[in-house]
Amino acid sequence: MIYFDQAAAVVGDIAKPLGSESVPIGEAHRRVLAEPVVARVDSPPSDVSAMDGYAVREEDLLRLPAQLRVIGESFAGSGFTGGVSPGSCVRIFTGAPVPPHADRVVIQEIVRREGDFAVIDDNLGTAKHVRGLGSDFRKGAVLVGSGARLGYRQLVAAAGADLAEVKVWRRPNLLILGTGDELATPGSAADTTGAIPESVSFGVAALAEVWGASIRDRLRLPDDLKAMERAAAQALDKADLVVVTGGASVGEKDFAKAMFERQGLELLFSKVAIKPGKPVWLGRAKGKLVMGLPGNPTSALVTARLLLAPLVAGLSGLDPQSALRWRKATLLAPLPACGDRETFVRAREFPDGVEPVSSQDSSAQKMLVDADLLLRRRAGAIAAVDGDIVAALDF
Structure with a gap:
């Protein structure tokens, strides 16, 4: 049996990306970049208007009021084809190209239209309302770095870079x-x-998907060693990572490890000194990773959050430690002294602090609805009281 930090270190050492692939940008949400997003275009591709108004020459506004002939219109996607000559202007709309020789946009709210003329009295202000060519980014600029996970904000930048597809790490x-x-x-x-x-x-499947896994299948097995051995062999042929729930204790029908022995199971750790979840284990068989989780619902989800999440994260291209970001929280209720195993208390977060949920039973399911944090209690820790600071992990 090893300590939690040791188990987490083992996971971190083996949780490496499984290879890269190119995917259409419309399918890249929550994928991890294997290569950076590099712009193929300038943005904007020319000087464009930031407001609806009139594109003018700055020198025509030296004396106000100014009366300028409107010689055309510029729309986003279809700009004015000519240039702006002295004494003239072009009606322009947000995102439209600024015509040659114009260097300012006067917003429509301070322009009076008199037939074919735009009259500008005063109150110009200092803003020119022009977005310069490449003022957002230039062709060749790195917009999103390698190793970043593509969320909705990053996808906007990647699409704006004019990429049809991106190279990402393969999902395990x-x-x-x-x-x-x-x-x-x-x-x-x-x-x-x-x-x-x-x-x-x-719950395990949903948690693994959050951290980057692609769920190949979920199967229920009877406590029959021969049938379980066949299922183990087939699972290793189909998946990069096999997760077994239950059967990890020492009962007569606890075959979770035994079912993989014919496949050359090599254990990386067999138990972890934590509560709940001591029976959690990790190994390799036929070159694939196998993790065993306890059968009790709370124990299974706690150990999955602590050890499966960083494993999947690393295999997906993220830093495994990104799944173990502990933060400080203020206790709103006391906690008893901790025993000889490191304990992860299920808790609920409130605006002013955190409070343990009423049931800490390893088989509980109802309390999982409210438990959105795990509080880390080191082995041998003394009792904690209201107002103490504890380490918390999003659960």
């Missing part, structure tokens, strides 16, 4: 094997004596 294919004779498909357990709805795989 993940397959979940839920073990236990007692498990039933949600919606059927009420009709089967002794059955309980299988809930863990849904």
